[in-house]
Amino acid sequence: MNDRLKVRPSGGQGVAIRAVTDTVIGTLAVLALLGIAAPVTAQDEPKRGGTLVQTIQATPRHLNPAVQSGIATGEPGTQLFAAPLRYDDDWTPQPYLAESWEVAEDGLSVTLTLVEGATFHDGEPITSADVAFSIETVKANHPFKTMFAPVRNVDTPDDRTAVIELEKPHPALLLAMSSQLLPIIPEHIYGDGQDVTTHPRNSADVVGSGPFKLVEFTADQHVILERNDDFFIEGRPYLDRIVMRIIKDAAARTIALSNGEAQLSGFEESPQNINRLKKAEGIVATPDGYGAIGPITWLAFNTRREPTSDPVVRRAIAHAVDRDFVNKAIMLGTSTPATTGIHPDSPFYSDDVVLYEADLDKANALLDEAGYEIGEDGMRFGLTIDYGWPGIKASAEYLKPQLKKIGIEVTVRASPDFPTWAQRISTWDFDMTWDTVFNWGDPVIGVHRTYQSTNIKEGVIWSNTQQYANERVDELLEQAGVETDLDKRRELYAEFQRIVADDVPIHFVNTVPYHTIASEQVGNVPGGIWATVQPLDRVYLK
Amino acid sequence: MLFAISKRALWAVLLLLAVLVLNFVLVHLAPGDVADTIAGSMGGASAETMDRIRADYGLDRPFAVQLFDYLGRVLHFDLGYSYFFNRPVTELVLERLPATLLLVITAQALALVIGTLLGVISARRPNGWWSHVVTLLALFGYSAPVFWTGIMLLIAFSLMVPLFPVAGMQDVTIAGNAFEHALDIAHHMVLPVITLTSIFLALYSRLCRASMMETLGADYIRTARAKGLSESEIILKHALKNSLGPVVTLAGLQFSAVVSGAVLVEAVFSWPGLGSLALQSIVARDTPTILGILFFSALVVVIGNLVTDLVLRLIDPRIRHGA
Numbered sequence: 001m002n003d004r005l006k007v008r009p010s011g012g013q014g015v016a017i018r019a020v021t022d023t024v025i026g027t028l029a030v031l032a033l034l035g036i037a038a039p040v041t042a043q044d045e046p047k048r049g050g051t052l053v054q055t056i057q058a059t060p061r062h063l064n065p066a067v068q069s070g071i072a073t074g075e076p077g078t079q080l081f082a083a084p085l086r087y088d089d090d091w092t093p094q095p096y097l098a099e100s101w102e103v104a105e106d107g108l109s110v111t112l113t114l115v116e117g118a119t120f121h122d123g124e125p126i127t128s129a130d131v132a133f134s135i136e137t138v139k140a141n142h143p144f145k146t147m148f149a150p151v152r153n154v155d156t157p158d159d160r161t162a163v164i165e166l167e168k169p170h171p172a173l174l175l176a177m178s179s180q181l182l183p184i185i186p187e188h189i190y191g192d193g194q195d196v197t198t199h200p201r202n203s204a205d206v207v208g209s210g211p212f213k214l215v216e217f218t219a220d221q222h223v224i225l226e227r228n229d230d231f232f233i234e235g236r237p238y239l240d241r242i243v244m245r246i247i248k249d250a251a252a253r254t255i256a257l258s259n260g261e262a263q264l265s266g267f268e269e270s271p272q273n274i275n276r277l278k279k280a281e282g283i284v285a286t287p288d289g290y291g292a293i294g295p296i297t298w299l300a301f302n303t304r305r306e307p308t309s310d311p312v313v314r315r316a317i318a319h320a321v322d323r324d325f326v327n328k329a330i331m332l333g334t335s336t337p338a339t340t341g342i343h344p345d346s347p348f349y350s351d352d353v354v355l356y357e358a359d360l361d362k363a364n365a366l367l368d369e370a371g372y373e374i375g376e377d378g379m380r381f382g383l384t385i386d387y388g389w390p391g392i393k394a395s396a397e398y399l400k401p402q403l404k405k406i407g408i409e410v411t412v413r414a415s416p417d418f419p420t421w422a423q424r425i426s427t428w429d430f431d432m433t434w435d436t437v438f439n440w441g442d443p444v445i446g447v448h449r450t451y452q453s454t455n456i457k458e459g460v461i462w463s464n465t466q467q468y469a470n471e472r473v474d475e476l477l478e479q480a481g482v483e484t485d486l487d488k489r490r491e492l493y494a495e496f497q498r499i500v501a502d503d504v505p506i507h508f509v510n511t512v513p514y515h516t517i518a519s520e521q522v523g524n525v526p527g528g529i530w531a532t533v534q535p536l537d538r539v540y541l542k
Numbered sequence: 543m544l545f546a547i548s549k550r551a552l553w554a555v556l557l558l559l560a561v562l563v564l565n566f567v568l569v570h571l572a573p574g575d576v577a578d579t580i581a582g583s584m585g586g587a588s589a590e591t592m593d594r595i596r597a598d599y600g601l602d603r604p605f606a607v608q609l610f611d612y613l614g615r616v617l618h619f620d621l622g623y624s625y626f627f628n629r630p631v632t633e634l635v636l637e638r639l640p641a642t643l644l645l646v647i648t649a650q651a652l653a654l655v656i657g658t659l660l661g662v663i664s665a666r667r668p669n670g671w672w673s674h675v676v677t678l679l680a681l682f683g684y685s686a687p688v689f690w691t692g693i694m695l696l697i698a699f700s701l702m703v704p705l706f707p708v709a710g711m712q713d714v715t716i717a718g719n720a721f722e723h724a725l726d727i728a729h730h731m732v733l734p735v736i737t738l739t740s741i742f743l744a745l746y747s748r749l750c751r752a753s754m755m756e757t758l759g760a761d762y763i764r765t766a767r768a769k770g771l772s773e774s775e776i777i778l779k780h781a782l783k784n785s786l787g788p789v790v791t792l793a794g795l796q797f798s799a800v801v802s803g804a805v806l807v808e809a810v811f812s813w814p815g816l817g818s819l820a821l822q823s824i825v826a827r828d829t830p831t832i833l834g835i836l837f838f839s840a841l842v843v844v845i846g847n848l849v850t851d852l853v854l855r856l857i858d859p860r861i862r863h864g865a
Binding site: 051053058059061062068069070071072141143144145198203216218219220221222224243245246247248249251252255256258259261417418419420421422423424426437438440446449457459460461462463 | 572573574575576578579580581582583584585586587588589590591592626627628629634637638693696697700701704707708709710711714715809810811812814818819822824825826827
């Protein structure tokens with residue numbers, strides 16, 4: 001990964017840093033001419049043709065990821081729209097709509113050079129003006145403000161060149177240029193003055209830049225996509241059609257995959273279903289590919305309300321929660337332990353943190369020392385535990401008998417649906433809550449929001465609802481956000497993870513066991529770091 | 543008769559208005575709003591985004607203002623725009639209504655016909671083994687939860703013996719003419735309809751059996767037997783029409799139950815009807831859509847009851863000529 005910033009002298013504007021993937025582009029071009037997909041680990045030659053039936057779990061609000069984040073829009077949206085970059089397993093950016101890019105030495109600008117001859121689904125050329133328009137649209141409307149906030153301006157000296165000018169160095173920018181986060185949308189359609197967030201072309205007659213075109217989107221039924229014959233990557237996509245069937249019930253999806261009605265499904269998370277599908281014949285279930293999603297399930301504390309405002313109480317509870325038990329017994333061995341706010345698959349993950357191993361004696365000792373006496377009923381004090389959806393019900397209920405062993409009376413508060421839970425947590429009406437939050441690739445996008453004291457916003461779910469404030473953490477995050485040297489950045493995040501583990505505003509327990517389920521007939525099952533929210537142009541049916 | 547219908551119509555309108563106001567209040571009492579849902583579906587949202595969503599949908603206005611604004615628009619036949627899908631509610635609902643109606647009407651009709659048949663057969667020999675079978679079946683169908691029945695059927699006939707599709711209303715991967723598409727939809731309909739029918743089959747068969755038994759004990763039946771009419775003639779020509787009254791009345795009353803049962807069936811079978819839209823809209827706090835669906839369901843139930851009344855008048859002359 002360090003190769004990304006190799007220095008090579010060149011004339012003209014002095015020293016420029018050129019991506020090493022230039023050589024990869026060259027190789028790709030040769031391979032593309034030979035009609036073989038990259039990366040070059042494929043055993044069989046991909047066959048062209050066929051219809052893939054994929055199941056998705058929710059009806060998307062609409063199909064434009066530029067103004068609607070999330071997986072529901074992302075699964076079809078990343079087929080309809082291309083992005084400047086794409087990513088493989090090792091977090092190295094690969095060329096996509098941008099055939100090359102340069103990050104300036106001072107980190108204050110990134111220059112993209114687009115591939116030649118790329119067109120939208122209606123035949124209009126994809127130009128740098130569209131890239132500029134897309135970045136402005138995402139910056140103004142996308143819910144993740146930190147992705148493009150430092151972008152000052154996008155210059156377009158010619159049709160194939162876009163120069164992104166930044167207020168400060170912004171290493172997260174490259175990750176933000178994936179299809180899930182920066183789809184390139186046509187200015188000639190969306191620039192007509194209507195509000196892009198409610199634009200009618202988001203759901204019907206979608207004109208995109210990606211490997212597949214929209215045939216039909218019927219809410220609660222399906223999204224039907226067909227091959228874009230003029231896709232800018234020669235010979236791709238391999239599939240004729242993708243039918244994304246919307247099946248909300250996990251049991252129904254499992255049956256559909258088991259009896260062959262569907263051949264692909266991403267983001268399956270029920271441990272029972274995963275284990276059942278792992279044993280089924282003709283089916284492959286893999287946890288690989290969710291690195292950029294980075295989903296972590298954790299126990300969050302309200303740090304401004306007694307007694308969880310006392311770090312000793314939080315540490316005691318952390319020692320009482322047995323990560324092993326949750327991962328092996330509750331998640332049936334499908335998930336892996338999480339120990340920090342950064343997902344273990346991320347290049348910024350550091351395991352050099354206090355782990356709070358399960359130790360009930362230590363927990364009891366901590367509480368005794370701090371003066372929380374055991375009352376007549378055998379309890380020191382009572383706490384409530386919230387949870388927002390049925391998937392983590394078991395973990396919430398587990399706390400009741402477990403924390404009883406250290407003298408804490410736990411009341412489980414179930415919420416009938418998501419908005420009820422979101423309202424409670426975002427208005428700080430909670431003691432403890434289980435929660436699942438995604439990293440979204442670069443920590444700047446999905447991690448900072450949980451810990452920055454400036455992001456304590458009432459009424460906003462998944463802000464700093466713990467109301468955690470640590471000056472050093474604020475400093476570290478700000479520095480890490482603008483640090484372009486990878487090693488220095490990792491050090492900053494390592495210290496951040498150490499401090500957060502010490503303060504324990506959140507006790508990290510397990511990663512969400514997202515699995516991609518595929519029939520053995522599917523070749524090049526999507527993996528990398530974006531699972532099924534990346535282009536499926538390399539997927540084929542054997 | 544015209545007066546009776548117009549009186550009903552007036553009550554229906556008042557009922558619909560009451561449904562709307564009551565449910566508007568209920569939805570607003572529930573904690574959280576559509577901005578929370580949208581943020582939830584997106585994996586989070588900034589404070590500015592959430593404020594903007596709330597302002598766009600007028601959620602920051604006082605409650606009374608929101609209520610009267612909505613009622614005002616309804617009186618102009620404008621059901622508003624879905625917060626979640628950004629499409630006119632009327633369009634959304636009319637898109638889904640046929641699917642639910644297909645399910646509901648087929649299930650009701652089947653339950654009525656089969657229920658009546660079973661009821662008649664078991665009434666002929668009230669202590670015969672067939673009567674006991676019907677009673678047992680009835681108990682089972684009525685007490686088993688809808689979603690359990692649905693999933694059991696799925697496992698039996700979609701997985702173990704793959705005869706029927708797992709989910710949805712049609713198979714889009716096949717091309718074909720209109721007849722083939724109709725067959726395809728019928729194929730997808732079998733399991734959901736069986737599930738929905740099973741609940742009400744129980745009710746109608748038991749009621750028909752009881753009603754039939756009572757009718758068969760009446761004096762005029764004894765007269766008919768004395769006159770020498772065959773048992774089948776007695777049952778089909780005389781007893782049946784008179785015993786159908788209670789069954790048809792119950793069917794009318796059950797219309798609302800069938801519609802709500804359809805919600806669960808649609809969830810299990812991913813049937814793209816009003817039920818699944820209703821569930822999703824409630825969870826999403828998509829107020830205009832919820833109210834639009836409730837409006838249409840209330841309409842369906844009112845019309846269902848009106849039709850039931852008319853049918854009753856047709857089959858029972860005592861009502862026709864009565865006070």
